[in-house]
Amino acid sequence: MADKVRVALDAMGGDNAPGEIVKGAVLAVNEREELSVFLVGKEELIRKELEGQTYPKDRITIVNATEDISCDEPPVYAVRKKRDSSIVVAMNLVHTGQADAFVSAGSTGAVLVGAVIYIKRIRGVERTPLAPLIPTEKGVSLLIDCGANVDAKPSQLLQFARMGSIYMENVVGIKNPTVGLVNVGVEEEKGNALVKDTYPLMKEMKDINFVGSVEAREIPHGAADVIVCDAFVGNVILKLYEGLASTLVSKIKEGMMSTTRGKIGGALAKPALKKTLKQFDASEHGGAPMLGLNGLVVKSHGNSNAKEIKNSLIQCITFVSQDIEGKIREKLGASAGEGDEN
Amino acid sequence: MADKVRVALDAMGGDNAPGEIVKGAVLAVNEREELSVFLVGKEELIRKELEGQTYPKDRITIVNATEDISCDEPPVYAVRKKRDSSIVVAMNLVHTGQADAFVSAGSTGAVLVGAVIYIKRIRGVERTPLAPLIPTEKGVSLLIDCGANVDAKPSQLLQFARMGSIYMENVVGIKNPTVGLVNVGVEEEKGNALVKDTYPLMKEMKDINFVGSVEAREIPHGAADVIVCDAFVGNVILKLYEGLASTLVSKIKEGMMSTTRGKIGGALAKPALKKTLKQFDASEHGGAPMLGLNGLVVKSHGNSNAKEIKNSLIQCITFVSQDIEGKIREKLGASAGEGDEN
Numbered sequence: 001m002a003d004k005v006r007v008a009l010d011a012m013g014g015d016n017a018p019g020e021i022v023k024g025a026v027l028a029v030n031e032r033e034e035l036s037v038f039l040v041g042k043e044e045l046i047r048k049e050l051e052g053q054t055y056p057k058d059r060i061t062i063v064n065a066t067e068d069i070s071c072d073e074p075p076v077y078a079v080r081k082k083r084d085s086s087i088v089v090a091m092n093l094v095h096t097g098q099a100d101a102f103v104s105a106g107s108t109g110a111v112l113v114g115a116v117i118y119i120k121r122i123r124g125v126e127r128t129p130l131a132p133l134i135p136t137e138k139g140v141s142l143l144i145d146c147g148a149n150v151d152a153k154p155s156q157l158l159q160f161a162r163m164g165s166i167y168m169e170n171v172v173g174i175k176n177p178t179v180g181l182v183n184v185g186v187e188e189e190k191g192n193a194l195v196k197d198t199y200p201l202m203k204e205m206k207d208i209n210f211v212g213s214v215e216a217r218e219i220p221h222g223a224a225d226v227i228v229c230d231a232f233v234g235n236v237i238l239k240l241y242e243g244l245a246s247t248l249v250s251k252i253k254e255g256m257m258s259t260t261r262g263k264i265g266g267a268l269a270k271p272a273l274k275k276t277l278k279q280f281d282a283s284e285h286g287g288a289p290m291l292g293l294n295g296l297v298v299k300s301h302g303n304s305n306a307k308e309i310k311n312s313l314i315q316c317i318t319f320v321s322q323d324i325e326g327k328i329r330e331k332l333g334a335s336a337g338e339g340d341e342n
Numbered sequence: 343m344a345d346k347v348r349v350a351l352d353a354m355g356g357d358n359a360p361g362e363i364v365k366g367a368v369l370a371v372n373e374r375e376e377l378s379v380f381l382v383g384k385e386e387l388i389r390k391e392l393e394g395q396t397y398p399k400d401r402i403t404i405v406n407a408t409e410d411i412s413c414d415e416p417p418v419y420a421v422r423k424k425r426d427s428s429i430v431v432a433m434n435l436v437h438t439g440q441a442d443a444f445v446s447a448g449s450t451g452a453v454l455v456g457a458v459i460y461i462k463r464i465r466g467v468e469r470t471p472l473a474p475l476i477p478t479e480k481g482v483s484l485l486i487d488c489g490a491n492v493d494a495k496p497s498q499l500l501q502f503a504r505m506g507s508i509y510m511e512n513v514v515g516i517k518n519p520t521v522g523l524v525n526v527g528v529e530e531e532k533g534n535a536l537v538k539d540t541y542p543l544m545k546e547m548k549d550i551n552f553v554g555s556v557e558a559r560e561i562p563h564g565a566a567d568v569i570v571c572d573a574f575v576g577n578v579i580l581k582l583y584e585g586l587a588s589t590l591v592s593k594i595k596e597g598m599m600s601t602t603r604g605k606i607g608g609a610l611a612k613p614a615l616k617k618t619l620k621q622f623d624a625s626e627h628g629g630a631p632m633l634g635l636n637g638l639v640v641k642s643h644g645n646s647n648a649k650e651i652k653n654s655l656i657q658c659i660t661f662v663s664q665d666i667e668g669k670i671r672e673k674l675g676a677s678a679g680e681g682d683e684n
Contacts, residue, residue: 074531137589150526150534184492184577189416192492192574217581220589232534235526236578239559244586247479247562248622252594255618262614268607269598276597280590 004036005320007313008090008099011041012068013106015303022049024309029059032314038063038099040090065089075109079117091118094295101296101316103287105304112148115290115297124334125292127156130299131164132288134241135280138222142168145231146238152230154198163291163328164226165208170322180214180224182233194230249277287312292328346378347662349655350432350441353383354410355448357645364391366651371401374656380405380441382432407431417451421459433460436637443638443658445629447646454490457632457639466676467634469498472641473506474630476583477622480564484510487573488580494572496540505633505670506568507550512664522556522566524575536572591619629654634670
């Protein structure tokens, strides 16, 4: 069926594989009938997990892959060498057009590297950023890039701004999304060499809604819909979000438990508190798309459970139905023959 | 008296100047008799603030300075041009040996730039980092650098590691403090160009207790006593700390107020909650020292009140009595004639 969205799912990736991954696939195909899933990994293990589950048999297909890639392996070596790993086999399904998207909760490094090797960049796209949604006071912002491009160039940050805007507008549904550049001050002359070189160029871009520099302090307040930075800075922001939230929670608990009054209050306030903190957990906001590829890649958290895998699969439907790939190709793509693929 | 610690205090700097600044000086000299303070700024304003206050008259001296430097002015231009500003006059007191230290809650940019111009670097010190203490689960860590060195070199990060270790050991009192390098992963081959070049050199340093790369996620958990990074990354970390803490607090309040049960619980838990969050407020942990200068500079928060100014002044006593400047000179200083001063 042409209107179906076909996702290759890495059944072996993540802390809870294959059990939760397989369950997530079952949940997703039961919820959305336009979805079909290739469960890629060790056939006998997947088959065992599927036993007793109820789902439309024609929309889940097992694709055998015998090798494993662990998070500890050097990614470049692993994806080049282990051609029969679930990651490489699944990516090849996308490359050959048998699947529209690839979802994995496995090694981030292997996914980032493998995608460029096997799925390949859209011609004209310089680098393919990984762009998770992070929670803010106002909702969510797209943090682009948190991937492998730790030493980025201005032209790459400009492309991140464009791709991030397309994603936020068409997948998250924010009209004319604002774009901010992470900086150490709001003045144009502030910043390191990369940001100083990028700022004037970004300011000139007509097809994005650039609102200037954004200090890290303002990110949690929802300073911009698309937060642009190199992947080193993006990683620091993403991981500090995780670390600070968990530390604050434990400190708050500790503080409450130190007095009787606090203990009673804490017990009463617990459900509200829990809900709030859940809302502010970066891992609650679905998988991170990797943009600019010939096909979609979604990196789900390593500790993803069935629900998170289901959400990542459903995310692919919007991505494909909104033709994000086509829109990126249209805005950033080079005409045939131009650009590089690797 | 030789055993006195003499601090030049910018009476005009910060949101609450001169009132809270002058009060802070009064509190400090009343608390510590080895301290004397030069209140630098508009004489008539300072005199008015001192009226009715009780303090040992011989330990507070007003030094007139007629010009103002605001936070909006380009720092380099301001400190070069406004020679009669409180910042420049106070720094000259340190440069000429009349004061041991300079404390300001004024323009960070002007303080950073002015210190290098007027107080000057110790010969052999390449760059002078600003190093605030940030709260962690275990206590505090020194985040070095959060100053002006947004495009740092490996040799500079190595010096930051040394200076930070000296500070944590002698001022904060942590024996053999651990040093971590901010990175996107813990493996030696991870990182951007700067971190990759720095890591092997830092690993070879015999006079610091290097524990390897530290991911931003681990910083709030207290991963290392000294957290080394370039000032761009340091600023992102420091400001995200501030932004996330305040956002989480407002989210938690909102969450509690959404149910009756939460409201009651919140009211009961409020004191414990407040104490915890205060403990995790980066601004509660004193001023940030600027290290590697011929004299001490402490940057207090822009919104410092009298108590915070008092704490910054008292911090100078430990710095001077522990001879941090001499220890840095001994470890990093070049012999006379070597090194650069500007």
